[in-house]
Amino acid sequence: MEAFFKEAVVPHFNFWIYVIIMMIGLWSVIAKNNLIKKLIGLSIFQTAILLLYVSLGVKEGASIPIIDHHAAERSLVGDAGAINPDLIANPVPHVLMLTAIVVGVATLGVALALCQMIYKDFGTLEEDEVLQKIKALHDDV
Amino acid sequence: MIVTFDIIILVFLVIAAIISLSVKDLLAAAMVFGIYGFLICLLWAEMGAVDVAFTEATVGAGVSTVLIIATILNTRRRSTD
């Protein structure tokens, strides 16, 4: 048990938490009844995926992905050791996730707008009540 | 990257996620979701992703909470689960 903990859990702690947060988000999307709760769960699901990507780009002992000016100027004259890639975090996952966050809030807005239209039409945001009302509507026809 | 800080924030993150999904008052859920957004912003800053942290601070802790509250204002505040 202790060996498993040391080999599998501790070096991958971020990845374990990403799976747990993703499970919480996925569970709420399926099982929660309220539509706004489902959307909060969906946002939590999204942050779990962001956590996976950003965790992949972390380097032990590295700094932020902004080159300091002295090292940058030295690299221009061909000083090979000026920029050490091990001391700068991997910027590619950051770029991908940065746009994903802003697109995420825009699509969250669209989903909330749909929720408001559902509330306007059915007078409720509970999934089971909405389904009952849709069913009653079909039975009338 | 500071491992202790990392672990503390991750544990709080899971707690905040569970609380925001389990409270029945949707306004409280939205506020805890804002706290969740701020915690994850701290996590990005800790992992060296400063640009992502900046975006998350403005979007996750700010705008998305306001949008959810604006929707709750126009719908119902109580939730059955």
Added chain:
Amino acid sequence: MKAKIFASIAVTITGAILLYAVTDFPNFGDPRSPANAGVEGGSSSASLYYIENTYRDTKVPNLVTAILADYRGYDTLFETVVIFTAGMAIFAILRVLRNEDAPSAPDPESTNRTIDGDHHRIIVGITCRIAVPLVQIFALYVVAHGHHSPGGGFQGGVMLGASFILIALSGSLRDALARFSEASYIRLASLGILIYAGVAFLPLVFGRNFVDYGALRGLLGTEGEEMARSHGIFGVELGVAFTVMSVMFAIFANLSTRGRLKGGL
């Protein structure tokens, strides 16, 4: 109840599979992992190229800004279009263009909300009136200084949009719309896309590739291609900031009033 049991089973299975896969991941924080350094004996990671060559190519110390707007400019262009489309989708879903309630009758809800909150409103309103210009100046700084510090078009744009949301929250939506009307936010959102696509398109005129800002050297009068790329990144970020600012405010204005743009928070 049935849904909860089914959800628990599905989530447990998914989680177990993912946790099993996680044990094969590289260790957290490993600088030699495939994502950070590439496969041993194979190709090296693209991030190494970016880290070593970004400053030489573009003179932008902030790697994230340079990759976002220059190397991956195509991707970001269409991310911005997605945000613009989301704004238009909100407009299509929620916006009520017909005047449903009589214009003379005041909205009972909104008048109730202001009656006993008036003196609070003065304190909050004046504080926010002082804060909003500072927020906007800082947001413009974030957009313009994204080359050297964390920031850029997305962050600055969201902050600019949030400053207008702050006006709406502290005063009323009418105040915010008087400063940033519906016609102007739709125009500015489109203008942002136009600026981005225009800056990205200009190199084609000079016979170079799309989003290859180095070709703008003659137009901008810079010494080398690097500075032209740096200025091209700034133009692109400006376009992103316009679109994001307008869409954030448009989403808030429509959501808080159910698309009537009257009353609201």
